[in-house]
Amino acid sequence: MIDLLLAGIDNIVHLKYLVPLFLGTLVGLIGGALPGVTITMTIIIVLPFTFGLDPLQGLATMTGVYVGGSAGGAITAALIGIPGSPSAITTTFDGFPMTQKGQPGRAIWLGIWSSCFGGLLAGLFLIGATGPLAAIALEFGPWEYFSLFVFALSMVAGLTEGSLVKGLLSGTIGLAITIVGFDPIMSVPRFTLGTEFLRSGFPFLPVLIGIFAFAQLMTDIEKMDGSEQTSAPIKAPPLTVSHLKVLWEIISRPFLFIWSTLVGILIGVLPAIGGSAATVMAYDQAKKFSKHPERFGKGNPEGIIASEASCNANVGGSLVTIMAFGIPGDAVTAVMLGAMTIHGIQSGPLFVSQHPTIAYGIYAAYLLAHPIMVLICAFGARLFLRVVTVPKSMLIPNVLVLCVIGAFALNNIMEDVVVLLLFGLVGYALVKARFPLAPLILGLILGDQIEVNLLRAIMSDPDPWLFFTRPISGSLLGLSVASVIFAIWQHQRHKGRAEKIETEPDF
Amino acid sequence: MKVVTAAVAGLALCAFASVQAAYPDRPIKVIVPWAAGGDTDNIFRPFGPALQKAMGGTTVVIANIGGASGTVGAREAKGSPPDGYTLYAVHDYIHSTYYIGISDVNYTDFEPVCLIASTPSIVTASPKTKWNTMKEMVADAKAHPGQISVGATLGSTSHFFPALIEKAAGIKFKYISYDGLAQRMNAILGGHIDLTDGNLTQKGKVDAGQLKFLATATEKRSPELPNVPTLKELGINVEYAVSRGLLAPKGTPNDILTKLEGACSQAAKDPGFAESMRKQGTDVHYLDRKGYASFLKDNDTLNKNLARELGLLKR
Numbered sequence: 001m002i003d004l005l006l007a008g009i010d011n012i013v014h015l016k017y018l019v020p021l022f023l024g025t026l027v028g029l030i031g032g033a034l035p036g037v038t039i040t041m042t043i044i045i046v047l048p049f050t051f052g053l054d055p056l057q058g059l060a061t062m063t064g065v066y067v068g069g070s071a072g073g074a075i076t077a078a079l080i081g082i083p084g085s086p087s088a089i090t091t092t093f094d095g096f097p098m099t100q101k102g103q104p105g106r107a108i109w110l111g112i113w114s115s116c117f118g119g120l121l122a123g124l125f126l127i128g129a130t131g132p133l134a135a136i137a138l139e140f141g142p143w144e145y146f147s148l149f150v151f152a153l154s155m156v157a158g159l160t161e162g163s164l165v166k167g168l169l170s171g172t173i174g175l176a177i178t179i180v181g182f183d184p185i186m187s188v189p190r191f192t193l194g195t196e197f198l199r200s201g202f203p204f205l206p207v208l209i210g211i212f213a214f215a216q217l218m219t220d221i222e223k224m225d226g227s228e229q230t231s232a233p234i235k236a237p238p239l240t241v242s243h244l245k246v247l248w249e250i251i252s253r254p255f256l257f258i259w260s261t262l263v264g265i266l267i268g269v270l271p272a273i274g275g276s277a278a279t280v281m282a283y284d285q286a287k288k289f290s291k292h293p294e295r296f297g298k299g300n301p302e303g304i305i306a307s308e309a310s311c312n313a314n315v316g317g318s319l320v321t322i323m324a325f326g327i328p329g330d331a332v333t334a335v336m337l338g339a340m341t342i343h344g345i346q347s348g349p350l351f352v353s354q355h356p357t358i359a360y361g362i363y364a365a366y367l368l369a370h371p372i373m374v375l376i377c378a379f380g381a382r383l384f385l386r387v388v389t390v391p392k393s394m395l396i397p398n399v400l401v402l403c404v405i406g407a408f409a410l411n412n413i414m415e416d417v418v419v420l421l422l423f424g425l426v427g428y429a430l431v432k433a434r435f436p437l438a439p440l441i442l443g444l445i446l447g448d449q450i451e452v453n454l455l456r457a458i459m460s461d462p463d464p465w466l467f468f469t470r471p472i473s474g475s476l477l478g479l480s481v482a483s484v485i486f487a488i489w490q491h492q493r494h495k496g497r498a499e500k501i502e503t504e505p506d507f
Numbered sequence: 508m509k510v511v512t513a514a515v516a517g518l519a520l521c522a523f524a525s526v527q528a529a530y531p532d533r534p535i536k537v538i539v540p541w542a543a544g545g546d547t548d549n550i551f552r553p554f555g556p557a558l559q560k561a562m563g564g565t566t567v568v569i570a571n572i573g574g575a576s577g578t579v580g581a582r583e584a585k586g587s588p589p590d591g592y593t594l595y596a597v598h599d600y601i602h603s604t605y606y607i608g609i610s611d612v613n614y615t616d617f618e619p620v621c622l623i624a625s626t627p628s629i630v631t632a633s634p635k636t637k638w639n640t641m642k643e644m645v646a647d648a649k650a651h652p653g654q655i656s657v658g659a660t661l662g663s664t665s666h667f668f669p670a671l672i673e674k675a676a677g678i679k680f681k682y683i684s685y686d687g688l689a690q691r692m693n694a695i696l697g698g699h700i701d702l703t704d705g706n707l708t709q710k711g712k713v714d715a716g717q718l719k720f721l722a723t724a725t726e727k728r729s730p731e732l733p734n735v736p737t738l739k740e741l742g743i744n745v746e747y748a749v750s751r752g753l754l755a756p757k758g759t760p761n762d763i764l765t766k767l768e769g770a771c772s773q774a775a776k777d778p779g780f781a782e783s784m785r786k787q788g789t790d791v792h793y794l795d796r797k798g799y800a801s802f803l804k805d806n807d808t809l810n811k812n813l814a815r816e817l818g819l820l821k822r
Contacts, residue, residue, distance in 0.1 A: 040542075044571065051552075138697035142683075182609065185661060185684045200579055325696055325712070328689050331542060338549050351711065413572070413583060452684070459683045460656055460699070 005127055008360030012060065012368055020050075020057045021365050024064025025372045031065070032072025033084040033384070035213055035399060037406045038205065039069035040331040050339055056358050060365040062336045067119060067369035068376070070275065070312045074111030075377075078304070079104055079387050080399060081220075082213045086205070087275030087311045089212065089441055090283040094296065094303030101299050104388045105241030105381070110304045112377045113243075113250055116370045118261045118309030122316030123367045125265055126323070133317075134324030137269045142456035143467050147476035148270070149450045152277055154480040155284040156439040157487035163434075164491070170435045174443020175450075177202050184452045197415060206407040206419040207444060213403045214424025215431045217396050249301050256286055256302055257309055264310030268317015274330055275314045276445050280438070282310030288486060294494050312370070319366060323352055323359060530591055530763050534566035537753070538587075539596045540580025542571055546688065546708070549787060550624050550751055551596045557777035561770035569596075578610040585616045589756040591763035594620065598751045600663050602810035607662040608821030614803050617754035618764055621771035622794035622802060624784055625748040627729070628668045630721040630738070631705030631713075635698030641722040641741050644702070648678035658685040658700035665691070665704040667813050668724065668747045674816065675743045706749075707731060707788020724748065731788065750792065750806070752799055768796050 012021065024046065031042030043065050050058030073088030078095030091111055098107040126133070140148070153171065160167025180191045181201020192198040250257055260282040267278035286306035287293045296303050318330045328334035345355060352359040377384075387395065407420040430437060457466065468474045537555065539548050551569055559567040572580035577600055584595035595617060604610040630641060638644040648655050657680045659666040665688075669680055683700055685691040691703045696717055705720070710731065712718040720735045724747040728737055738745045753771065755764060774780060775793040784791050794802055814820040 048569075051556075138693070141694070141697060141699040184686070321693075325692070325717070334542065334545070334689060338545070338552075354711075413579065456683050456685070459681070 002127075004356055004360045005363055008357070008364035009368065011056075011357060012361055012364040017057055017060045017361070017365070018368075020053060020061040021064045021369060022372055022376075024061035025068035025369050026064075026376055028065035028068025028070075029072040029075075029373065029376060029380075030068075032069035032088075033075045035076055035080075035082045035084055035209060035403050035406060037402075037409070038085050039066060040335070041406075041409065042069055043332050043335050047335060047339060055340060055345055056361045058339050059336060059358065059362050062332075062339065063362055063365040064369045064372070066315050066332050066336075067312065067366065068373050070119075070315050071112060071115040071308070071373050071377070073311070074115060074304075074308050075108050075384050078107040078111055079384065080395070081216045082399065082403075083208075085275075086208055086445075087279050087314070088307070089208075089276060089438070090279045090307035091304055091311075092212070092216075093283065093307075093438070094298070094300045095307075097297070097299035098301075098304070099388060103299075104385055106246060106301075107299075107304065108377075108381065108384065109241050109243065109246045110249060110301050111308045112374060113246055114257070114305045114308035115312040116374050117250060117257065118264060119312035119316060119370045120367060121258070121261045121309075122265050122268075122313035123363065123370075125261075126316050126320055127363060130320055130323050133265070133269050133320050136266075137321060137324075139472060140270055141470075142453045142460060143470050143473040144476065145270075146450060146453040146457055147467060147473040147480070149446045149453065151476045151480040151483065152281060153442065153446055153450070154483040155280060155487075156442055157484045158284045158287055158490075159280070159438045159442070160436055160487075164488075166433075166435045167439045170430065170437065171439035171443040173430075174440040174445075175447045177207060177444055178447025178451070184448055185455050197418075202419055202423070203416055204444065206416040207423045208441060209403045209407055210420040210423030211427035211430075211437060211440065213399070214420070215427035215437065217400060218424075218428045219431060220392055220396060250305055253302065253305060256289065257305055259289070260286060260306040260309040261313040264313025265317040265320075267310075268314035268330075269320045270317075274445070275311055276441070278310045278314040278317075279307045280442055280445075282306045284483075288483075288490065293490055316366065319362065322362075530766060531562060531565040533592060534568050535562070535592050535594060536568050536570050537594045537596055538580050538584045539569055539571050540577035540584075546626065546706075546749075546787075547596060547598060547751060550626075550784070550789060553780050553783040554623060554774060557774035557780040558770055560777065561773035578604055578612065581610055581612040584754070585612050585756060587756050589618075589758035589760075591755060591759055591767060593756065594767070595754045595756075596751065597754050598664070598749050599667075599806060599810065602807045603662050603664070603667060603814060606811050606814040606822055607819040609662060614754070614807060616757050618757060618759050619796050619799040619803055620753040620755050620764060620767050621775070621796065622750055622752035622792060622799045623771065623775050624752075624789050625750040625792040626706050626787075626789040627748040628664075628724040629705045629707070629709075629732075629735070630669075630672070630724070631695070631703050631709060632719040632721050633695045633698045633701050634717055634719060636701050636719070638721070639719065641736065641738070641743075644721055645676050645678060645741075645743075648676075648680070652679040653681050655702060656681045656683050656700045658683050658691040658694050658703045660684070660686045662814075662819060664747075664749050666817075667810065668704045668745075669702065670813060670817055671745045671747060672738065672743060675738075675745050710788065748790075750802070752794070764796060 027046060028042055031037045032039060043062055046061060046065055050061055069085060070087065073083055073085035074091045076082055076084030077088040077091035079099055081092050081096035083089045083092055095107045095111060156167055156171040180198055182189055182199060189199055263282040263285060264278045267281060283303060283306050286302050287296045290302055318333050322328065322333055322337065328337050404417055404420060407416045427437060468477065537551060539551055541547050548571060555567045555569050559565060572583050581601065584593060587593035601614050605613045632638065638647060657669045659669065659682055661682065661684050666682065673680055685694055694700045695703050709718055713720050720732060722736050722738045722741060723729055723732060724738055724745055726739065726746055772793060772795065775791055781791055
């Protein structure tokens, strides 16, 4: 195993493969950082260029895009407060406040280093444990998926600051949005008001960009009001950062880091869940395990570490299903497998034994893409960090335009732009009414999947007790209850504490 | 004044020239109504370069417009100008989604260009099932009607194929909705469903003992699978393949269609395309405009009847 991997690395370090890997990582970083451009879109754009390459060159390029894209989202999230890709949502929670406190360098490097280590650690896990991890993934039938999503949804309670009622309402709105349009099983139109426009429902990405980006930008514009003239020559925040300090911040929290990585891997291994659920789960658990949950959302480094480590570990996790069964774990790996099919490589469980050079080449590319990503960021960081010194009056319109282009380019249809604008207004209204947005996004991510798996479970066997009697499913439901109780207890304790100590030293 | 007149005349001439410019003078877009990496995408990706060569080097772009069981792309194709610059990569789902009411786009909204490929279906079973042959499966299904679970995209080809077997063999399955082959593969490897509609791209998993091929829906045994019987041999009179072709929006001028048809027939013979199809377990199956038109008509009737028998007919 190890010698095969070493051979894989030895193979990949040839210029022939390093150049595509490097270019892929660079393109991925850019695509990941652009709000509205997802990793899937970036990889589809790259796909035609890989046809002329040999299979491993093509796959190395795409692996680079995947790794770079997962890290790239953090940069936009930390600097502008808008997730560059959906899975970077949780990085905005603490990364952006940290930037606002004048530490943009610390925020993005915490993200980049956590991504790098999370990804590398996940890579080591995978090499040792592909078999057992894959076996777990197969055990998940519709009951287990349903319970897992319920568990994920129970995190609404933990993600809510202030009013629990508003948090729950926000989560419900998210779930309700997914109901509109054709139902996912029998295609019965629901709440379409008889219009063509609403028949296919609200597409996830435009809604997400609308709610998050638009609401964020609008609040920024409000704050700008007049203050920009007075503080026009803003003192540029320190762009340099002590890497040793940032690294120590990560290494001194081994439990948080390893746990977030594990969450990322596990969610990555399970098909059809995706990075956004992984980062939300990791963030929520970091908060639950933390001694100071009240610091989350205010620029806590733990929030960034949890979010970014799990995000890149998730990439590693989705490579497991390719290695073990030759089936895609998510949309990005589906495109990678498609590229293999076009090159005539039969995907399947024998893939690793029949094409060891390619299989271990992918592992090697995955591992090498991380240091490459850090290297690119080291050169680019000064450039990205300039974003914080750009006057808001120039930055905001540009970001808005990028959001609109991203929403349109996804499916090349104009309806998506309308959805973006509509949900921009909804998001803004919710922010004004002090509703937390994170639960809404969680509901939006999970709504369809909860419904589909519930129906599948019932179609397979009408007995509802199976949700409790199947061991994995039952445990997950138990954990959901525990998670809600724990969050409420933490909330109460925090309230009690806050009354005793009025001001706490910030980090 | 003279200058202006000259300029106007010049502009008019330019405009006239651009109208008269020989088709094609700009890139041709092929709409694939599903995500990149799916079966349809994998077939049209290698077809793109072959068509490009046959069209004298005009760029052919594959545009993935996915969503809502492929109906978003269908609608987009239907609304595109009929100028030969937008084509639509389609398979049999266009009939079924129309009749079960998912989509309001019908095959009659388009002009046929050519049929290029057909992928025969194979009855594929989970490794956790106890049967090793189709006969054992049928016997089990007769003993336990409605107990054997089939994963399918409801209302699409993966639903209609097992439904044809049900009818021909006089058995009853239980359907569980799994959209798309990748999801079905996960479920069947884990034993959460018993059967599904598969094709030769799954051969790797069968060789590894992780899936079982029970029978092919072809007329003769596949040379790649000499040990797998056909349904016909077993007395189940079902032949089924997913057929993929190109359509153009209704009203596309005849000369453009003729030109496309010619390029298509040349591209279908391209050795690179043929090799890629062979590796994917798909047959190159070329039909010209006329042949494809009557193929679509027959297929439409077949799908309408099937939808009616399944109790899904909404039109």
